[in-house]
Amino acid sequence: MRQPLSTIILGVSALLASQVSAAANKLTLIPSSAWVTSRNPNPSNATFYLYVPTNLTSNPAIIVNPHWCHGSASAAFSGTQLATLADKYGYLMIFPDSPNLSDHCWDVASPQTLTHGSGGDSQGIISMVNWTIKKYNADQDRVFAMGTSSGAMMTNVLLAVYPEVFSAGMAWAGVAAGCFAPSPSLNLTASQAVDYWSDTCATGKNIKTGAEWKSTVEAMSPGFKGLRPKMWVLHGSADTILYPQNLEEEVKEWSTVLDVQLVETRKAYPKTGWETRVFGKTGGHGGVGGEVDRFRATLASGVTHDIQTDAGLVLEWFGI
Ligand SMILES: *[C@@H]1O[C@H](CO)[C@@H](O)[C@H](O)[C@H]1NC(C)=O
Ligand SMILES: *[C@@H]1O[C@H](CO)[C@@H](O)[C@H](O)[C@H]1NC(C)=O
Ligand SMILES: *[C@@H]1O[C@H](CO)[C@@H](O)[C@H](O)[C@H]1NC(C)=O
Ligand SMILES: *[C@@H]1O[C@H](CO)[C@@H](O)[C@H](O)[C@H]1NC(C)=O
DSSP states (O other), X not given: OOTTHHHHHHHHHHHHHHOOOOOSSOOEEEOHHHHOOSSSOOTTOOEEEEEOXXXXXXXXXXXXXXXXXXXXXXXXXXXXXXXXXXXXXXXXXXXXXXOSOTTXXXXXXXXXXXXXXXXXXXXXXHHHHHHHHHHHTOOTTOEEEXXXXXXXXXHHHHHHHOTTTOSEEEEESOOOTTTXXXXXXXXXXXTTTTTOOOXXXXXXXXXXXXXXXXXXXXXXXXXXXXXXXXXXXXXXXXXXXXXXXXXXXXXXXXXXXXXXXXXXXXXXXXXXXXXXXXXXXXXXXXXXXXXXXXXXXXXXXXXXXXXXXXXXHHHHXXXX
């Protein structure tokens, strides 16, 4: 079942070769004794690495960057320009490292990781965020998540399950939150469902209506009534690991959850051959800050699963 993932390693190592981080400082391991408590749990034993930039600002923003399958916190750190840019702009970065399972993917499938306050990798990551906000007096209104592949899948999950924690997310080659949950007909126990690999979802066959995705997401964060974080999803049209249909499922999910409509299609944006649909509130709300641009979906023509992230674009979307 997990064989196709080896392709991810190959793909991403090519990416790493072209993007070597020049961050000024080293990644810091925050030992679990420093941050894990009963009120700040880490039930799946994820590992917490933090990047503290050279010019940390007061009340800094936080970007959470979960790694891809078979990846690691240090590979994500050295593979992104975001840590280098943190030295300039002064934000903190959390690089979580997934529990020691054979494929080193994030658990985006179990009921615990997909339910607010119920455990799993998602809860451990939220505990890292909580600790960082306290320790560094970080700005709780500027907490962001971004990632590629399994990191993008976790970004979708974090925003769906913990909408009160994040202001925005950006998911490169991921799947809709909940898409990897095993079908109930498989009768998996909660622990069997941890890190379940859904071929159905990966191959673009987990198709739901917007209304169905909305109930899926609302069940992950029951009772949440606040403003949900804005989201930008990007996907290659030639992705054979997570088929491009997954972009359409993310579109149905987030446009329905955020209650936004298509306002504009930008051709050749953010680059030639890519096309971006911009969603917002139409009718009466036009021009109101942010309301017209709460969700974006980009199809990158001819791009495989090895989609190249653009750190400048990430910062622009997060307003940093
Ligand atoms: C996490 O680590 C603790 C302490 O070592 C251990 O008791 C527990 O079983 C681990 N949990 C998982 C899900 O591996
Ligand atoms: C940090 O700030 C100082 C003073 O503003 C500046 O000279 C330096 O270039 C900054 N460092 C980086 C890596 O941007
Ligand atoms: C992680 O898993 C590998 C392979 O399954 C094993 O060899 C290694 O000892 C494990 N490391 C820890 C810290 O559990
Ligand atoms: C982290 O902070 C949020 C927001 O204050 C809170 O809801 C949550 O219980 C805290 N801890 C965890 C692990 O989610």
